[in-house]
């Protein structure tokens with residue numbers, strides 16, 4: 001299917017980020033910069049703070065010290081605009097089990113007003129043809145993950161922020177997702193991702209390691 005246009009300017013800059021949880025410093029004085037064409041993978045052991053940092057960069061967590069700017073403006077001041085420019089997919093993927101794949105996809109993309117025929121095509125793209133109107137509670141974990149990932153085919157947001165998106169995918173799903181990531185960044189988009197999966201073959205890949213945990 002035709003990929004949506006994603007040519008918008010991406011400029012996410014975080015400086016002097018420090019975050020504590022339960023008197024434990026997860027990271028301190030951390031800087032992050034993401035621009036068009038970047039693929040930034042957050043790596044580190046369980047509990048290192050990857051999800052915490054990802055949510056912070058998505059504008060969903062304000063419990064930190066430091067500054068996050070989107071196109072030079074404080075993130076929270078331009079949040080309504082930013083929320084259209086970034087796609088955030090949490091590790092639980094937010095698929096509602098009582099709804100069907102097509103209903104979930106309409107809900108997950110509602111802020112972007114995507115044409116319905118593109119949503120049906122997206123479900124076909126993630127190998128869910130024939131399951132479009134089956135309740136998600138009757139789908140496997142990997143199929144439910146594919147419902148969530150179908151967003152990537154149609155969402156016009158240039159910045160993807162993805163928390164463990166490879167979870168539950170089979171070999172073909174992993175290959176498909178790797179191709180989507182590469183296509184997105186080579187097309188001028190950007191990705192920030194947490195994954196224990198070894199990403200390979202994408203020249204713009206950078207890794208940010210968390211895990212020097214202090215108490």
Ligand SMILES: Nc1ncnc2c1ncn2[C@@H]1O[C@H](COP(=O)(O)OP(=O)(O)OP(=O)(O)O)[C@@H](O)[C@H]1O
Pocket residue numbers: 021022026044045046047048049050051052053
């Ligand atoms: N809402 C919260 N309240 C208090 N502490 C929290 C909260 N969320 C996370 N934490 C703490 O922050 C630490 C970092 O959690 P986070 O989910 O960011 O880790 P992670 O690197 O993503 O781990 P994983 O690889 O297991 O997904 C955890 O050890 C946890 O103790």
